[in-house]
Amino acid sequence: MSVNETISSAAEQHENSVPVQDVVTEKKREDMPVQEGKTVGLPYADDPKFKLRNVEVFYGEDRAIKDISLDIARNEVISFIGPSGCGKSTFLRCLNRMNDSIDICRVKGQLMLDDEDIYHSRRDVVELRARVGMVFQKPNPFPKSIYDNVAYGPRIHGLANRKSDLDDIVENSLRKAGLWDEVKDRLDATATGMSGGQQQRLCIARAIAVSPEVILMDEPCSALDPIATAKVEELISEMSESYTIVIVTHSMQQAARVSHRTAYFHLGHLVEVNETSKVFTAPQHELTESYITGRFG
Ligand SMILES: Nc1ncnc2c1ncn2[C@@H]1O[C@H](COP(=O)(O)OP(=O)(O)OP(=O)(O)O)[C@@H](O)[C@H]1O
Numbered sequence: 523m524s525v526n527e528t529i530s531s532a533a534e535q536h537e538n539s540v541p542v543q544d545v546v547t548e549k550k551r552e553d554m555p556v557q558e559g560k561t562v563g564l565p566y567a568d569d570p571k572f573k574l575r576n577v578e579v580f581y582g583e584d585r586a587i588k589d590i591s592l593d594i595a596r597n598e599v600i601s602f603i604g605p606s607g608c609g610k611s612t613f614l615r616c617l618n619r620m621n622d623s624i625d626i627c628r629v630k631g632q633l634m635l636d637d638e639d640i641y642h643s644r645r646d647v648v649e650l651r652a653r654v655g656m657v658f659q660k661p662n663p664f665p666k667s668i669y670d671n672v673a674y675g676p677r678i679h680g681l682a683n684r685k686s687d688l689d690d691i692v693e694n695s696l697r698k699a700g701l702w703d704e705v706k707d708r709l710d711a712t713a714t715g716m717s718g719g720q721q722q723r724l725c726i727a728r729a730i731a732v733s734p735e736v737i738l739m740d741e742p743c744s745a746l747d748p749i750a751t752a753k754v755e756e757l758i759s760e761m762s763e764s765y766t767i768v769i770v771t772h773s774m775q776q777a778a779r780v781s782h783r784t785a786y787f788h789l790g791h792l793v794e795v796n797e798t799s800k801v802f803t804a805p806q807h808e809l810t811e812s813y814i815t816g817r818f819g
């Protein structure tokens with residue numbers, strides 16, 4: 523079954539998943555209601571990689587994520603879009619517990635990865651983050667050689683017994699990240715001397731090197747020029763054959779180019795999730811419509 527089929531067939535089984543509303547184009551943003559816990563479109567999937575139910579995230583007393591339920595399908599690329607401060611990064615960081623490092627942050631609800639509780643008290647967070655890797659907005663290579671950046675994860679996770687095994691992992695990861703030909707003759711050069719686009723692909727190679735199942739990307743192209751952006755987008759499309767990818771982006775064109783589904787967030791709510799082409803051509807919720815037509819954001 524394709525990614526789209528698994529999402530569509532699951533939606534039919536969830537009676538609260540498709541409360542279609544008429545698009546009202548003339549109303550103002552303030553008049554546009556969001557029904558808590560109700561997401562229009564196709565938020566569910568059969569046999570999901572992530573099953574997320576009634577997720578709430580608090581920073582102290584402030585509720586940044588308000589009762590969000592969503593499935594993320596296996597080998598799906600899903601984009602999170604929405605105005606600044608709507609909770610995209612906060613929700614993304616729940617998926618590999620990156621919020622743990624923020625003292626005042628509390629996560630509630632059910633968050634399952636392959637039917638295992640991500641927030642279980644005995645969960646090994648280091649192992650979780652090897653399975654669910656992350657690429658950040660600003661490329662953040664270590665001040666080490668290109669080789670050592672990619673070899674870092676496999677070394678700490680003990681994935682290679684011999685130098686030749688490690689060499690193979692480094693080469694394969696750089697190949698998958700589309701960087702091998704550019705760097706194969708200077709693996710010992712320091713990574714911080716690379717261009718921004720190369721550094722970001724190196725960070726992708728570093729994430730791939732520990733054989734993750736999921737890659738989270740928080741605005742991975744916002745610091746890149748259009749050519750480097752195109753390379754990373756091409757890579758995302760290729761990687762979707764092997765990984766589940768969740769990408770936060772402020773570029774609707776990017777969401778349209780790379781993702782199967784797009785999720786629209788607004789003030790901590792998940793307003794609408796649907797096949798990407800539907801979100802951009804026939805949004806069901808008036809808030810989504812006003813955002814994608816550029817009336818606010
Ligand atoms: N470390 C933090 N401490 C306190 N509040 C936070 C923290 N991080 C985020 N918030 C708050 O949570 C809400 C959601 O923020 P978040 O960064 O997830 O939004 P976002 O959609 O990723 O925005 P942007 O598009 O600007 O990156 C905002 O109100 C923000 O101020």
Ligand SMILES: [Mg+2]
Pocket residue numbers: 610611612740770
């Ligand atoms: Mg963010």
